[in-house]
Amino acid sequence: MDTQRSPHTKVFxxxxxxxxxxxxxxxxxxxxxxxxxxRATYESTINTINEMFAEAESxxxxxxxxxxxxxxxxxxxxxxxxxxxxxxxxxxxRYLEEQNQRIYMSRGxxxxxxxxxxxxxxxxxxxxxxxxxx
Amino acid sequence: MRDTSPYYTVVSxxxxxxxxxxxxxxxxxIKMAKSVRRWEVFPGKNKFYCNGRIMMARQAGVFYLTCxxxxxxxxxxxxxxxxxxxxxxxxxxxxxxxxxxxxxxATLLRTSFSDPGVIPRASAExxxxxxxxxxxxxxxxxxxxxxxxxxxxxxxxxxxxxxxxCFTCKIFRPPRASHCSLCDxxxxxxxxxxxxxxxxxxxxxxxxxxxFILSLSLxxxxxxxxxxxxxxxxxxxxxxxxxxxxxxxxVIEALVCFFSIWSVVGLAGFHSxxxxxELTTNEDIKGTFTAKRGQDNFNPFSKGxxxxxxxxxxxxxxxxxxxxxxxxVVPEPEPVSHVSVVxxxxxxxxxxxxxEYYGSTQKTNxxxxxxxxxxxxxxxxxxxxxxxxxxxxxxxxxxxxxNKVPSVNGSGVIPAQNCIGKKNHIWDMTLNQLDYLGHRxxxxxxSHGSVNYYRDPQEAPTRGELYVHSAGYPRSDxxxxxxxxxxxxxxxxxxxx
Ligand SMILES: [Zn+2]
Ligand SMILES: [Zn+2]
Numbered sequence: 001m002d003t004q005r006s007p008h009t010k011v012f013x014x015x016x017x018x019x020x021x022x023x024x025x026x027x028x029x030x031x032x033x034x035x036x037x038x039r040a041t042y043e044s045t046i047n048t049i050n051e052m053f054a055e056a057e058s059x060x061x062x063x064x065x066x067x068x069x070x071x072x073x074x075x076x077x078x079x080x081x082x083x084x085x086x087x088x089x090x091x092x093x094r095y096l097e098e099q100n101q102r103i104y105m106s107r108g109x110x111x112x113x114x115x116x117x118x119x120x121x122x123x124x125x126x127x128x129x130x131x132x133x134x
Numbered sequence: 135m136r137d138t139s140p141y142y143t144v145v146s147x148x149x150x151x152x153x154x155x156x157x158x159x160x161x162x163x164i165k166m167a168k169s170v171r172r173w174e175v176f177p178g179k180n181k182f183y184c185n186g187r188i189m190m191a192r193q194a195g196v197f198y199l200t201c202x203x204x205x206x207x208x209x210x211x212x213x214x215x216x217x218x219x220x221x222x223x224x225x226x227x228x229x230x231x232x233x234x235x236x237x238x239x240a241t242l243l244r245t246s247f248s249d250p251g252v253i254p255r256a257s258a259e260x261x262x263x264x265x266x267x268x269x270x271x272x273x274x275x276x277x278x279x280x281x282x283x284x285x286x287x288x289x290x291x292x293x294x295x296x297x298x299x300c301f302t303c304k305i306f307r308p309p310r311a312s313h314c315s316l317c318d319x320x321x322x323x324x325x326x327x328x329x330x331x332x333x334x335x336x337x338x339x340x341x342x343x344x345x346f347i348l349s350l351s352l353x354x355x356x357x358x359x360x361x362x363x364x365x366x367x368x369x370x371x372x373x374x375x376x377x378x379x380x381x382x383x384x385v386i387e388a389l390v391c392f393f394s395i396w397s398v399v400g401l402a403g404f405h406s407x408x409x410x411x412e413l414t415t416n417e418d419i420k421g422t423f424t425a426k427r428g429q430d431n432f433n434p435f436s437k438g439x440x441x442x443x444x445x446x447x448x449x450x451x452x453x454x455x456x457x458x459x460x461x462x463v464v465p466e467p468e469p470v471s472h473v474s475v476v477x478x479x480x481x482x483x484x485x486x487x488x489x490e491y492y493g494s495t496q497k498t499n500x501x502x503x504x505x506x507x508x509x510x511x512x513x514x515x516x517x518x519x520x521x522x523x524x525x526x527x528x529x530x531x532x533x534x535x536x537n538k539v540p541s542v543n544g545s546g547v548i549p550a551q552n553c554i555g556k557k558n559h560i561w562d563m564t565l566n567q568l569d570y571l572g573h574r575x576x577x578x579x580x581s582h583g584s585v586n587y588y589r590d591p592q593e594a595p596t597r598g599e600l601y602v603h604s605a606g607y608p609r610s611d612x613x614x615x616x617x618x619x620x621x622x623x624x625x626x627x628x629x630x631x
Contacts, residue, residue, distance in 0.1 A: 012263055017288045017295070017309055020435055021323065021337075059450050067341075067449035074240035075342065083452040118254030118456040120305060 013046070013122035022057035024050050025114070025122045032126055036107045045099055045111070049092055049122075056088035089115050173459040177255055178319040186459040188247040190332050191317050197246055197332030204242070204350070207390045208235045211357050214383040215364045222367060227360060234353045241346035242331060249455040250336035251322035253311060256304035264304065291434040310337075310435065312416055322453075326415040338455065340414075341447055344405050351395070351402040358391035412436040412443040 011032050016024045027046050029039045062084055070077050082090075093113045100110050108127040117123055173186035181190045190197070208231070216228040256264070286297040286306050297306040300313050303320045307313070312324035314334045323337035335343045361384045368377035378385050408418060412435050417423060423433040437443050 010259060010263065012260060015308065017290060017297075020290055021309060057451055057453075059446055063451045064445070064449045067452065070452075071345070071448075074237050075244050076240065078452070083454065085451050086454045089454060115456065117257070117260070120253065120256070120308075121260065123260075 009126040009128055011124040011126065013124065015120065023053040023114075023119050030124065033109065033124070036109050036126065037104065041103060045096075045103075046122075048095065049114070052088055052092050052095070056085045170463040171459070172457070172461045172463050175463055176457070176459065178252065178317050180317055180319070182459065183247075189249050189457075189459065190246055191327070191329075191334065193316070193329070194246075194332035196329040200242070200330045200332075203390065203394070204235075204238060204353075207357065207387050208353070210383040210387050211360065214381050215361055215387070218364055218368075218381070219360060223363070231353075231356060231360070234349060234356060238346060238349045238353050241342045241349060244342040245328075245331045245335065245339045245346055246333045248333075248339050248342070249457055249459070250334040251324075251338040251453065252317075252319040252334075252336075252455075252457055253303065253305065253308070253322055254456055255302070255320075261304040293432060293434040295434070310414065310417070323414060324416050335415075338453060341450075344409055344447065347398065347402045347405055351398045354391050354395045354398055357387055358395060361388045361391070409447045410440040410443050412446065 009032055011030045013025050013028075013030065016026045018024075025046055027043055027050070029042055033042060066084055093115065096111050096113055104110055110125045110127075112123040112125065114120075114122045171186050173182040173189070176182070179192045181192055181194065182188060183190075211231065212228060212235075216231065219227045284299050286299070288295050288297060288309065290309060295309045297309065299306050300320050302313065302318060305320065307320055308322065310323045311320050313320045314324065314327050316327050317334055319334070321334045321336035323340065325335040325340050325343070327334045328343065331343065331346070333339065364381065364384055365374070365377050365388070368380055371377075405415075408415065412433060413423070417433075423431050437446055
């Protein structure tokens with residue numbers, strides 16, 4: 001036990017409310033990631049997540065059809081089908097798992113699925129034991 | 135392995151370790167641990183039914199009254215008036231009435247039984263991070279506790295919106311969210327708490343609430359009209375008094391409808407106005423977006439036109455519940471993370487919560503008063519008479535300790551369990567892999583940073599202990615934690631150092 005500091009630094013990426021309530025995370029590059037993940041990679045990940053959420057939160061024809069269909073069945077249909085938003089959450093989760101395994105894990109960084117934190121924040125765990133090869 | 139540490143004394147209780155060998159016992163305990171779902175330890179004041187599928191406010195007496203009124207009135211209508219009207223006018227009358235009734239009940243039950251859009255409370259780590267940032271912002275008084283700043287400002291479409299900090303949920307409330315004092319939750323796009331439906335009305339169920347009111351006012355008018363038709367038709371054969379004598383149920387229905395029509399229709403009209411202007415009751419009452427003191431105030435959430443706003447409310451996206459109520463509290467213990475640590479929140483408002491096993495807690499130390507500086511592990515023992523039930527004891531903001539059995543209504547107040555559950559498991563595994571990459575086995579708690587009320591497999595049935603661990607725990611204390619954990623629990627063969 002020689003470590004003086006936590007093996008995990010945690011970075012909390014806050015929500016970006018500039019466009020209202022829809023889920024969107026701030027794209028600012030956290031300095032803690034310096035030397036591990038380059039700016040472009042990080043930003044492309046965050047932007048992809050934001051795009052997925054923006055699609056789920058938009059009122060396109062897809063959500064209209066879904067809502068009207070659910071309404072016609074007195075919302076009983078919602079008990080036995082996944083909404084588009086729920087599918088998006090699963091998609092975000094799969095995407096982050098894939099990104100973690102492909103890029104971030106090997107650099108001692110892990111992005112936690114925001115649904116785990118109630119979509120309030122995006123948590124990034126940085127392991128300080130594993131010093132990255134620079 | 136059972137070396138006693140100075141921090142605690144072993145207390146034997148009357149519950150003996152009947153299950154002979156440790157393996158059996160461990161298995162039983164793991165099973166028990168697995169059976170706790172997150173709704174059972176949900177920190178808000180809610181009631182849950184059907185193993186967490188149904189969520190309501192604690193006081194739901196008025197909701198049952200609403201149900202009874204609707205069902206009895208409609209029942210009388212279908213049983214008496216509809217029979218006569220179907221024979222004498224048209225069979226479409228009971229058909230339309232039935233469809234309306236089904237829609238009213240479906241939307242009512244959906245409003246009442248669903249999550250209104252509760253925002254999960256912050257994990258201990260997240261709250262600690264918030265405080266740390268605040269300490270940086272206030273360097274004059276390092277170490278001393280100081281509440282986080284109360285507001286934060288964001289600009290939405292040019293309009294400045296203040297985000298208030300919620301001391302209970304330890305979050306900055308998102309725009310339009312508000313804390314319901316009756317349910318003790320922050321709710322997204324909070325409209326109001328409606329006792330008639332026995333739930334908050336928020337982002338996730340406003341649509342159902344609005345449609346409920348709308349269809350209920352239609353049903354009210356419909357029944358009233360049909361009942362009047364019935365009475366008038368009967369009165370044509372004879373006079374009006376004998377018609378009323380012939381069908382006394384009609385008179386009751388007419389009275390109920392007559393008195394409820396005004397309030398229901400009025401409410402429907404009010405909510406139609408709110409829907410069309412994309413406002414919540416909360417914002418309308420507070421006048422959040424009304425121009426005041428010469429400032430140009432407008433509603434930044436409005437989509438521009440009345441029709442668009444209505445469509446947005448009625449046909450917009452269906453955001454899923456963020457609570458994961460049916461997820462498991464304790465992920466299946468992994469060998470690497472066999473450490474029982476409960477993180478306690480430390481500021482004044484925090485409900486310092488801990489799980490304890492088979493003990494009652496009249497003598498619990500005042501855990502909630504830990505300051506930031508106090509970062510040591512505290513293990514408290516209970517010496518009172520044991521009870522054969524798990525209890526959650528929590529400290530309320532006024533400092534008193536309460537006990538709750540977490541079974542029926544999930545009322546135990548436990549901070550920030552929101553990141554533990556079925557979904558967390560995978561992330562824990564990967565986190566451990568992350569540590570293995572660093573060639574070190576790390577005994578980080580299973581849920582890394584969330585509160586982990588862990589049922590220790592060996593100790594649970596015999597003693598009442600609670601493990602408390604302050605939130606901003608430095609890693610250098612790992613060893614101490616480990617020793618403590620070894621001390622209080624029998625064995626961790628798989629923890630390698
Ligand atoms: Zn709150
Ligand atoms: Zn409420």
